[in-house]
Amino acid sequence: MNVYIKNILRFCIIVILQVFILQRITLHWFTEPAGALFIPFIYPLFILLLPFETPVWLLLILGFILGVTVDSFMTTAGMHACATVLIAYLRTNVLNALMPRNLSEYINQQPSIKNMGWMPFLVYSGFLIILHHLVFFTIESWSFVSFGSLMLKVGASFVTSMLFIIVYILLFTRQNVSRA
């Protein structure tokens, strides 16, 4: 399938998943029924799964569009966009640090468990996701007053987000794809 159509489709699927399904799942930290409400976020995965050789300016613009789309559904006006643009900017650096060869050598490939192996992929997605959550929840609360509950929120959301991201990858990406 054409790489553009594929990514546009993935954009739609991920936004619909995030906005219509995951947003409805509000989980409670089990010791505090009223406090530390968190939502799993799967939409940063769109940025994570773009092809290796995507230029940084395109990543930034796509991240901004993705963030604003999610923002307009959740009425959070720029909070998601802010966090997503940040991870879109840092994505190339993280990949450069993790991958053995230069990124331009991976033609027509996208980051996946097959290309990178389990551990590097988990480090790559985990680092960017936790950064995204940290920025998002900090902007959301806009203070470090309740630092403990903020960290709890980030941690709990991170665990559930990673769970959903792994499930998404196992479900929706072909594991034995031939290297085109």
Added chain:
Amino acid sequence: MRNFILIIRRFFNLILFAGLEILCLVLISHAHNLQGDEIVSSANTAVGILYEKKSDMDKYFGLGRMNDSLLNENMRLRKIVDQYRTVDTLKDMPVRRELATSDTTTHVVKYADYVYRTARVINNSVDGVNNYITINRGTKDGIVKGMSVISGTGLVGRVEYVTAHFASILSILSNKQQVSAKLKDGTFKSTVWDNERPEVFLMKDMPPEAKIKKGDSVFTTSFGNTFPPDVLIGTVNVIEINKKNGKQQLYLKPATNFRSLQYVYVLENLMDAERKQLEEVPVKK
């Protein structure tokens, strides 16, 4: 100037990043300061349309719960309506219960008291000679053998067997039970099922002088002592006149759609035992 352009080209990504982040922060601060933020909110058109479609879809998943709540509301309203329908305005009768009135004279009296219970149909048949409907209420919910069962639109049947959590209703699609029925002008007779289709009931041998039109409603009476009075059984669909003696045979269309029955009300007649006690004594002697 050339150096400036070179710097921009060199740090283009960083500048773009900073610009976008500043744009985000501006959006956030606007949303926090202004009341009606029109740029990025779920009130704008595209998102609004999508949310509308989603809530349309959600509605279907909520239909069951909505139906249940409406059923409970109906039960409550029926109970209230019943209180006013079964008011006896005869004076000075030795009566069971007096209604509280604003003035001191207590001549309005209530008897025949029905308790409504809601139930969901979990098994249903329309093809047998005697058709039974299973509901998810039993003795633990106060269901007793012999209670009459109605649906939102009309008569359904009578409770036949009860276990702790379930009850089996003999529906009026049965040749075991006849329903005492009356027309609007007061002619009463009993209806029977034609044993074939759940859409047809018969009222045989109606007197020739009864003026019956197509579309007339047929109600239950209290004579049969099994069903509450004035529950709709069905409407007259076809009138057949016997040429020999002029008697009319009516084909009724039942008010209840037995094929798609989902919810029923089970009626408990609080005065039933007393009435049976009174009426059965002369028969035994």
